[in-house]
Amino acid sequence: MSVHFVDMSGYPFVRMTGKESLDLLQRISTNDLTPLKSGERVQTLLTNDKGKIVDAVSIFPLGIDDLLLAGSNPSPSTLKGWIEKFIIMEEITIKDVTSENFSLLLFGSNQELQEVEHRIGPNCVRETWAGTVLLRMIGEKAQFDYVIRNLSSLGVGRELPGMFEEYRISNGIPAFPCELSTSYNPLEAGLNHLISWTKGCYVGQEVIARLDTYKKVQRKLVRFRLDNHPRALPAAIMSGAEEAGLLTSLSTIRGVGGFAGLGYLKTAHLNRLESLSISQAGQNIRVEPALE
Numbered sequence: 001m002s003v004h005f006v007d008m009s010g011y012p013f014v015r016m017t018g019k020e021s022l023d024l025l026q027r028i029s030t031n032d033l034t035p036l037k038s039g040e041r042v043q044t045l046l047t048n049d050k051g052k053i054v055d056a057v058s059i060f061p062l063g064i065d066d067l068l069l070a071g072s073n074p075s076p077s078t079l080k081g082w083i084e085k086f087i088i089m090e091e092i093t094i095k096d097v098t099s100e101n102f103s104l105l106l107f108g109s110n111q112e113l114q115e116v117e118h119r120i121g122p123n124c125v126r127e128t129w130a131g132t133v134l135l136r137m138i139g140e141k142a143q144f145d146y147v148i149r150n151l152s153s154l155g156v157g158r159e160l161p162g163m164f165e166e167y168r169i170s171n172g173i174p175a176f177p178c179e180l181s182t183s184y185n186p187l188e189a190g191l192n193h194l195i196s197w198t199k200g201c202y203v204g205q206e207v208i209a210r211l212d213t214y215k216k217v218q219r220k221l222v223r224f225r226l227d228n229h230p231r232a233l234p235a236a237i238m239s240g241a242e243e244a245g246l247l248t249s250l251s252t253i254r255g256v257g258g259f260a261g262l263g264y265l266k267t268a269h270l271n272r273l274e275s276l277s278i279s280q281a282g283q284n285i286r287v288e289p290a291l292e
Contacts, residue, residue, distance in 0.1 A: 003107070004108060005151060005156055007104060014069045017093045018090065018092035020090040021066075021067050021090075022036060022037070024086060027201070027203075028046065028086050028203045029046050030196065030204075031043065032196035034199075036061045039061055040061075041060050042125075043128070047208070049204055049207070050185075052183065052185050053180050053184055053185065054082050055079050055176075056071070056180060060123070060125065070138055074177075100140060103136060105135070105136055105137075106124075106134065106151075106156065107167050107168075113135050116151075119154060120137065123139055128194075129173040132173055165249075166253065168251075168262075169251045170251070170253070174262070178233075178248040184264070185207070188219050190221045195208065197212075219267060222264065222265040222289050222290070223290040224237075224262065224290065225260065225287075226258060226285055232280065237277070239272075239274050244266055244276055246264050248262060248263040250262075
């Protein structure tokens with residue numbers, strides 16, 4: 001089996017209890033969370049009032065009025081602190097339970113991930129990023145070694161150093177803080193599928209709706225191919241004397257040579273037949289976007 005896992009333990013976990021927990025999350029996040037009432041797991045985004053990305057969250061219902069949130073932003077206080085800003089009179093208790101839980105991201109072929117998901121039980125959610133599916137598996141820290149042994153018995157191994165980063169970049173999967181942050185909005189990052197266009201208001205909804213309606217998205221997340229490694233990231237991508245974009249992540253391509261890159265390209269340059277490059281310390285590196 002070609003499925004591997006990367007240990008994301010240490011990324012924030014928050015537990016919300018109280019009868020108004022789901023209603024609050026519905027009002028402050030981008031996706032429709034009503035499937036949580038039926039026990040489904042849901043992936044959603046937290047955005048600020050400018051429509052920029054604060055966190056990407058997978059939500060696991062633990063029981064009636066009891067929700068476990070697994071964040072993707074590694075900043076330890078962001079997830080809990082952001083939600084607390086909106087708790088005023090609601091009957092909600094919110095607790096940081098990061099130290100009590102672990103998180104694994106499983107990656108590989110979609111078919112093999114489905115097989116693993118079927119066999120490992122309910123404590124997982126399918127996260128979709130730029131058309132690529134990852135399987136997030138969570139559990140209590142006390143069960144970590146048991147879960148690892150169970151995955152091993154299924155043929156799921158721990159990633160080799162750099163393997164997930166190469167997979168992520170080659171498949172156009174954005175991550176904090178490189179491609180996901182309050183510098184970017186969900187439409188730029190290709191996360192339209194995590195936005196409900198019918199549920200009504202949420203924080204940042206008006207800005208995101210205007211960007212979509214009036215086609216005002218100024219840049220898009222794009223994969224790149226480079227022959228050499230820039231000395232520092234992020235690196236400006238130039239078209240002649242004009243800045244056309246920003247390279248935010250880079251990885252070697254095993255067995256092929258060269259480098260896979262990920263970053264943002266201004267929409268005005270998406271369909272141009274032009275030469276793009278990065279110039280640093282006298283080095284000029286050709287950059288080829290993958291726009292298929």
